[in-house]
Amino acid sequence: MLTESKQGSADIAALMNDLGTRARAAASPLSIASPEIKNAALEAMAKALTRNEAAILEANREDMARGEEAGLSPALLDRLKLDPARIAGMAEGIRAIAALKDPVGDVIAAWGRPNGLEIERVRTPLGVIGVIYESRPNVTADAGALCLKAGNAVILRGGSDSARSSAAIHACLVEGLEKAGLPADAIQRVPVTDRAAVGEMLKGLGGNVDVIVPRGGRSLVERVQSDARVPVFSHLEGICHLYLDRSADTDMAVSIAVNAKMRRTGICGAAETLLVDREAADRILLPVLSALEEAGCAIRGDEDVCARFPSATPATEEDWATEYLDAIISVKLVDGVDEAIRHIGAWSSHHTEAIVAEDAEAVERFFNEIDSAILLHNASTQFADGGEFGMGAEIGIATGKMHARGPVGVEQLTSFKYRVRGSGQTRP
Amino acid sequence: MLTESKQGSADIAALMNDLGTRARAAASPLSIASPEIKNAALEAMAKALTRNEAAILEANREDMARGEEAGLSPALLDRLKLDPARIAGMAEGIRAIAALKDPVGDVIAAWGRPNGLEIERVRTPLGVIGVIYESRPNVTADAGALCLKAGNAVILRGGSDSARSSAAIHACLVEGLEKAGLPADAIQRVPVTDRAAVGEMLKGLGGNVDVIVPRGGRSLVERVQSDARVPVFSHLEGICHLYLDRSADTDMAVSIAVNAKMRRTGICGAAETLLVDREAADRILLPVLSALEEAGCAIRGDEDVCARFPSATPATEEDWATEYLDAIISVKLVDGVDEAIRHIGAWSSHHTEAIVAEDAEAVERFFNEIDSAILLHNASTQFADGGEFGMGAEIGIATGKMHARGPVGVEQLTSFKYRVRGSGQTRP
Structure with missing residues (x-):
């Protein structure tokens, strides 16, 4: 032996x-x-x-x-x-x-x-x-x-x-x-x-x-x-996105963002990039980023985010492509679900993405137009897991599209x- | 252009x-x-x-x-x-x-x-x-x-x-x-x-x-x-088998054998090897082989088949591994569904196999124990086709086990x- x-x-x-x-x-x-x-x-x-x-x-x-x-x-x-x-x-x-x-x-x-x-x-x-x-x-x-x-x-x-x-x-x-x-x-x-x-x-x-x-x-x-x-x-990485739509409930946005990023930062379903609808930035951005910061998360923001949230450090293009697996999140303001879908299409590793929204049309577009293994509405990306899906044990999560996908x-x-x-x- | x-x-x-x-x-x-x-x-x-x-x-x-x-x-x-x-x-x-x-x-x-x-x-x-x-x-x-x-x-x-x-x-x-x-x-x-x-x-x-x-x-x-x-x-070849069980109806065995082999000999779902239950050889073998011969098919038999059907020519081991795509069939007597399953396991290209039988237990064993894309009971192997399956058009038939299998x-x-x-x- x-x-x-x-x-x-x-x-x-x-x-x-x-x-x-x-x-x-x-x-x-x-x-x-x-x-x-x-x-x-x-x-x-x-x-x-x-x-x-x-x-x-x-x-x-x-x-x-x-x-x-x-x-x-x-x-x-x-x-x-x-x-x-x-x-x-x-x-x-x-x-x-x-x-x-x-x-x-x-x-x-x-x-x-x-x-x-x-x-x-x-x-x-x-x-x-x-x-x-x-x-x-x-x-x-x-x-x-x-x-x-x-x-x-x-x-x-x-x-x-x-x-x-x-x-x-x-x-x-x-x-x-x-x-x-x-x-x-x-x-x-x-x-x-x-x-x-x-x-x-x-x-x-x-x-x-x-x-x-x-x-x-x-x-x-x-x-x-x-x-x-x-x-x-297999999956090489989980560059998972959380998008907060203009129609999102503020409290839900805060609790899902903190959970998606901070519950466990080292798992593939942890959120790495936060996209916030510019239309809702005044209402949602500060409470969400403050809660993340309070939970110990470092914020890397685009120019608009840094202007609104001074303790954020500037994000570079590399941040959009980075799976931190750590208490760091990149944050970007986007022009609604359109730009969110485009950003995710460009940078996602096709693992898991979530939207917080009350607007059914935004959710349907998010669900239909994004080609990732798992899409969630009003739920944390950290549910990307075979056990949480009720499949019992999983041997891994796949981001390929042949035969197996997801857990x-x-x-x-x-x-x-x-x-x-x-x-x-x-x-x- | x-x-x-x-x-x-x-x-x-x-x-x-x-x-x-x-x-x-x-x-x-x-x-x-x-x-x-x-x-x-x-x-x-x-x-x-x-x-x-x-x-x-x-x-x-x-x-x-x-x-x-x-x-x-x-x-x-x-x-x-x-x-x-x-x-x-x-x-x-x-x-x-x-x-x-x-x-x-x-x-x-x-x-x-x-x-x-x-x-x-x-x-x-x-x-x-x-x-x-x-x-x-x-x-x-x-x-x-x-x-x-x-x-x-x-x-x-x-x-x-x-x-x-x-x-x-x-x-x-x-x-x-x-x-x-x-x-x-x-x-x-x-x-x-x-x-x-x-x-x-x-x-x-x-x-x-x-x-x-x-x-x-x-x-x-x-x-x-x-x-x-x-x-x-893809599939490389269709070495499809037809097994006639001791419980097979004689007329059905004849008509399915002739159709499976001779309807079109050049398609991947055409039968290439006929396995006949030794227990039923006296009843089934002659009518089936005579009908095949009458339809223009050459018979390549194992020793027992050649002894019983003089116009058959001796099959070599290579015949069990050959996709003729022609009016030729290899024929072997087997000791029931057990040996049929073993022969198919050893020689099949995992495309399509059929059993003619009235005995439900033999059918269930054939269905459970053979690992081919398509298994048929009391029907011709030539039904191995996306159109016949009701799928509409097919782009091909796959014998791999990943993602797509069959039509x-x-x-x-x-x-x-x-x-x-x-x-x-x-x-x-």
């Missing part, structure tokens, strides 16, 4: 391709496993995590010690660290995934044809998912469980910092699979830390990886997006096929 | 990237065009095709003359040839696309959350589609109209053989766009015949092509699948986004 070694690149390629072949072989029985068997495996995984708490914590102490030695930042060390509460949280998370509706076999659409053929479109697993992540060991449990629920085999490639913790968690997942009679190869972990292993995954392991999900920082996602030869579900949960990890029932029909 | 020239590769790259930039710019107004405006454009296109019949036929005569000179095969020349009936057919086809339900804005799913948020998933256009095709000039009209209906801009790259015909048809499409006030760049045609232009499209024109659809023979699809750096909707019609040329309506909600 813990054979973390440096190997030659030919060895790595062979090892990775073997992982791929085994994942593909496991995907087949998994794709027809009943909901009961998959859920039994998930329950056994949750139990194994609790039972093996001591071993997981011991592995995590080793990772932490090496991380401290290697000079990891306190933020990275915090992501890496496990404690009994976090392990219990992983087990809970797996049980929550088990409780989701099984998507496989779900009839998405059904219709009849004049010749008597009855057509159904039903959900099927996607096949083999590759997940590439960094220091959070809990992704091992979340991603493994989510892929299993959707009937997919998964190849997990965690960061080297968390290798021991991930291996200990992975052992619990495999135990769950085996207890339920499912193939152990359904959830595999890349047992080497060489970067070349990631390169092999991005090439698709000879057609044996159907989609890659990167979980981590910008440099990881950038590498995956640029090098992957298979589809990728990627169990449904988005499926494909579909057509079942056609006849009574002897031949085609004229 | 007819500047068919050979250019330097830097020129080609610049020209193609310009096409991409213009397509992306056109996609934005197109994505919010109303159904009425898009349909007005389609109607104007259909009228322009009829009105410009003489010019299109003249351009086609030039293509035909050059094709004959270049020694194109009679089959290719037939695909290339236009006549008044085929032009009328194109206009009809465009009107049929106009009559389809507009997919853009369609609410696919809607649900509420305990906090009062109302969430909708609505269809949006994909963006910019690249279509790469060969000698059939009618693809220009079909693909252009279908992409427009789904709100997408399209870049059409037809074969050099049909360049003049396609240019004349394309002029009618542009006329329709302009009459309806839509951007002419919404349907662009690559004006050069250099193969390098295809290479540029496959690279994605700097992020300005969202998906490529190849329409043509195996070598084209192979090149696109191997070289494209953007998603591709690719207007719905499959869309993505989606989320619209969330609140009343001031902030995230705790």
Whole structure:
């Protein structure tokens, strides 16, 4: 399990391709496993995590010690660290995934044809998912469980910092699979830390990886997006906008702005740019910016904003393109929903945008004309999350437009096929 | 329009990237065009095709003359040839696309959350589609109209053989766009015949092509699948199977087998391999093979089949992997639905498979355990077609599992986004 070694690149390629072949072989029985068997495996995984708490914590102490030695930042060390509460949280998370509706076999659409053929479109697993992540060991449990629920085999490639913790968690997942009679190869972990292993995954392991999900920082996602030869579900950044229309309620504008920016500044759904309708600036701008400032947020404004709010510092064009992930917001006055839509079209990362307005027409234009994964009316951008959408767990948020978009949960990890029932029909 | 020239590769790259930039710019107004405006454009296109019949036929005569000179095969020349009936057919086809339900804005799913948020998933256009095709000039009209209906801009790259015909048809499409006030760049045609232009499209024109659809023979699809750096909707081949279960009705087995193989042998949904349940061989095999032979089909059988049907020639392993697209069928006796599923899993191209059976359990296993785009019960494999599915026109059939699978019609040329309506909600 813990054979973390440096190997030659030919060895790595062979090892990775073997992982791929085994994942593909496991995907087949998994794709027809009943909901009961998959859920039994998930329950056994949750139990194994609790039972093996001591071993997981011991592995995590080793990772932490090496991380401290290697000079990891306190933020990275915090992501890496496990404690009994976090392990219990992983087990809970797996049980929550088990409780989701099984998507496989779900009839998405059904219709009849004049010749008597009855057509159904039903959900099927996607096949083999590759997940590439960094220091959070809990992704091992979340991603493994989510892929299993959707009937997919998964190849997990965690960061080297968390290798021991991930291996200990992975052992619990495999135990769950085996207890339920499912193939152990359904959830595999890349047992080497060489970067070349990631390169092999991005090439698709000879057609044996159907989609890659990167979980981590910008440099990881950038590498995956640029090098992957298979589809990728990801977002590079969340440059999310909040637009306050002339028709906005002032109190609502204030509370949504503060929440969208400041609830958690480090998540992809945090607002980064505030657009305020020039017509409403006199009424709305000062209370909103004062509340943001009071909450600890730095304001970077365009010329008009700086003129009206002296503690704002001037925004440059770069600010409109920046995901701060910090207590900073760029603010611009715009000429109504028109200019808001234009600004968002030019600068958005197509993740999440929100409008505060009472005018239904402005909302409809905002909803229709902006091409982002998630649009919200009178609600905070921080709701951009699979759990908040009621999807249960998510493996990430996608800003691409192919297959998955927005939160990627169990449904988005499926494909579909057509079942056609006849009574002897031949085609004229 | 007819500047068919050979250019330097830097020129080609610049020209193609310009096409991409213009397509992306056109996609934005197109994505919010109303159904009425898009349909007005389609109607104007259909009228322009009829009105410009003489010019299109003249351009086609030039293509035909050059094709004959270049020694194109009679089959290719037939695909290339236009006549008044085929032009009328194109206009009809465009009107049929106009009559389809507009997919853009369609609410696919809607649900509420305990906090009062109302969430909708609505269809949006994909963006910019690249279509790469060969000698059939009618693809220009079909693909252009279908992409427009789904709100997408399209870049059409037809074969050099049909360049003049396609240019004349394309002029009618542009006329329709302009009459309806839509951007002419919404349907662009690559004006050069250099193969390098295809290479540029496959690279994605700097992020300005969202998906490529190849329409043509195996070598084209192979090149696109191997070289494209953007998603591709395609199938390389249709190695479709027909399985006759022990519970099959004999007459139905005969009529479906003859139709699945012989109605048209050159389409991707034609059956290529017949699997017959050994238990039913005495009853079913002879009538089915006799009927196929009588219809002009050559039989390539495994050992058992050859022993029972002397005019069959021995099949080699290669036959199980061959898409004949001809009046030839490979035939194998199998031990029930179990071995049928295993054989299909090993040899299928995941396009279309059919079972003839009265036993519901055998049907359910066939439907659940086979991972192909289309599965049929008691119906011919030749129904694998967007029109037969009631989708209207299709741009092709996809065997991949990402985004589109099976017939690719207007719905499959869309993505989606989320619209969330609140009343001031902030995230705790």
